Every structure is written in structure tokens, then in C-alpha cells.
Amino acid sequence: MTDLLDPDVVEDGPADLADPALETRPDRRRLRVSVGLTLITLGLALLLFLAYLFSFTGLQADRRQRQLLNVFTTPAGAVPLSGALPKSGAPVAVLTIPAIGLDQVVVQGTSPVELAGGPGAMPQTARLGTKGNAVIAGRRFTAGAPFADLTKLRKGDKVKVISGLGVFKYRVSHTAAEVQPGQTDPVSPARRPQLTLLTASSLTGGGRTFVVAKLVSDPAAAKRPVHPPTAADLGVTGQSGAQASAIIWGLILLLALVGSIVAYQRARGRLVVVYVLTTPIVLAVALMFYSQLYKLLPSMI
Secondary structure: OHHHHOHHHHHHHHHHHOOHHHHHHHHHHHHHHHHHHHHHHHHHHHHHHHHHHHHHHHHHHHHHHHHHHHHOOOHHHHHHHOOOOOOOOOEEEEEEEHHHOEEEEEEEOOOHHHHOOOOEEOOOOOOOOEOOEEEEEOOOOOOOOOOOOHHHOOOOOEEEEEEOOEEEEEEEEEEEEEOOOOOOOOOOOOOOOEEEEEEEOOOOOOOEEEEEEEEOOOOEOOOOOOOOOOOOOOOOOOOOOOHHHHHHHHHHHHHHHHHHHHHHHHHHHHHHHHHHHHHHHHHHHHHHHHHHHHHHOOOOO
16 A cells, blocks of 8 residues: 555656657657658669660560551651651661571661660761661660670671662671770771671670671662761760750659658558559659660660
8 A cells, every 4th residue: 555655656657658758659660661661662663773774665666666667668668768868766777687686677866765766877977788887876785685696796697788778788797896995986987888787885885896797789879978977976975965854853753752751651550551652653753764864874785
């Protein structure tokens, strides 16, 4: 009885029940869960980026190739088949290399956007099938990786190009080699009719690998380029002007992540519901951000 009436005991009981540490435990738990869900979302976003690079861009390229091939069977095909130089991004030829199973529509231009749809004829180099050095650049790791097996080509392998100027047959004369400092650039003009196939040497975009094939059929006549290819044409840089859109979508993605964290904090007992609702939004915004970020990467990777 005396213990029950002890003032110290009476005072300690309510004090323990009102301990602030006990009240903050649910908040700490929600914080840990929120951080965990955010990390999971970031992990999914990273996996989505890898999936975008090595899978989704390939699906986009396949769809674009079908569209480009259809151009040759429509009235729009009169432009490339007439021999006139098509505008940037339009189909200019069909490239076939049986040794590596390559059969691709070639577009005019070598920017990241143009090479996302297939190999591209480099501006300011010789027209395909004519005297001089005609250059086709292609991606090695993304967008279906049409030039992934370029290093497997051997001397004598056949290369066929069908363009508006005719059907041209080439044979590989120089197998895959990486551009070395101090050597003549493989896109430089040449007197003899040849075809240079160009791609990236590494996933980082550093270095270039090329294969040279000599023309074994009769060349067509066409004007030779006056100016050399620009830095953007060489395929070692990203899309100029894409920085602004990448920054904007990056900020939107950041806001989406912050909004998700705030929603987790306020969800209390409905964290799973909030996660299910916010994750698709974050991933959709991330996909838009990746599409802009992809344009900033070197166009031949």
C-alpha cells in the first residue's frame, strides 16, 4: 500500500506513458519506410534506364526501320529512288552485309536522332556508290546495335548498297580497326570509290572503329562534297540543343521523387497504396527524361 501511495511511483508512471520517445517511434518507422520505398523507386528508375538503352531503343529502331522501308514502296520513295539527295532523316539507301546478317535502311544524316532509327550516311562525304569515300555510321550498342558485329567482317566479305543512284557492290578491303591518334581520319576524302563503315569503339563513346570496303562495280556520277564533315556529323557528340529539354525533364523527375517522399510521409497506414499510385508516375517521367538524356550521348554508341 505504501508503494502505491509513494509520490515518486505516482509521478514516474504518467511520465513514462507520456515519454516523447514513444510518440516519435511511429514517425521514425514511417521515415525509414519512406526512405526504403524511395530507394526502391530509384533502383527501378535505374533499371528502367538500362532497359531503355539496351531494349526499348531497339524496339524503337525496329519500328522506324519498318517505316523507312515502306517509304520505298510509296510515292515518297520517288525522292531517294530518283537520285536526288533526300533530306536529313529520310531513307537514302538499303545496306546489306550477308556475313553478319545485316539488312538495314540507311538514313541521311548521323545525328543521335537520325542514328536512333538506323545507320546514317554521313553528310559532306561522297554519295554512296560514287567515286570518293562514302561513309555510313551506325550504333554499336543501342538502337538495335546494327553495327555490333562490324569487327567480325573479314577481307573479301560482300557489301551491297541499293540507292537512288543504282545497285553497288563492295568487298571488304580493310578489316575493323580503331582510329589511332595521328593517323588519317577514316572519313577523309579518297580518290578511289570506297565505303567506310564507322561505329563507336566503346560504350562510353570514346574512340571510333571502322571498316573499309572497295567498290567492285561501276561507280555512279555525282558531285563531290566541298566541305568536310562537322564535329556533329562525326557521331562523337550528342544532339546539340537537347540540353534544355533534358534539364527540364530532370527537374520534373526530381519534383516527382520529392512529391513521392512527401506522400509517403503523410500516408501513415496507406504506404502501399501511395507507392502503387506514385511509382508509375515517377517511372513515366523518368522515361521522358531518359529519352532526352539519350540524345546527349554520342550518336554511335
